[in-house]
């Protein structure tokens with residue numbers, strides 16, 4: 001797996017290079033946050049001594065910024081930090097609003113790129129899609145992040161979108177066989193004969 005997602009704008013944080021290596025599970029954990037562009041500044045503030053951050057921020061319009069390479073950890077959700085890719089999402093202070101269509105498409109794109117299977121994460125290192133409030137060990141401050149509306153979108157839109165799509169079935173052109181032609185001809189003859197009687 002590549003460290004950087006080609007569809008994201010790469011904006012490395014000052015501590016991006018010094019984070020420990022991530023155990024590379026096919027795992028995405030989703031968050032919500034108030035700010036749009038303010039997230040980079042928030043993670044960059046000098047008093048962020050614990051290097052709190054996420055790998056990605058997904059804006060309302062579907063744009064994506066990446067702050068840390070996915071080969072390294074981002075400190076966003078306690079026990080999951082060592083192995084999951086952390087994805088922030090803009091909500092402008094309204095996590096009760098659903099993610100926009102563009103955000104959903106961007107989130108699904110990240111999950112596909114990360115190779116997440118169509119299932120929720122387990123609490124221990126695993127593959128799938130999760131959310132911050134899913135387990136207490138990831139969420140020691142008991143945030144509701146990303147909120148009931150967005151959690152429902154994970155379960156009903158994002159995870160189902162990761163299911164392998166069935167291959168399109170081949171269109172088979174039906175050519176009437178000899179027997180069908182014979183029957184059709186026979187029918188015509190029969191009705192002609194019936195008319196004669």
Ligand SMILES: [Zn+2]
Nearest residue numbers: 031032132145
């Ligand atoms: Zn969160």
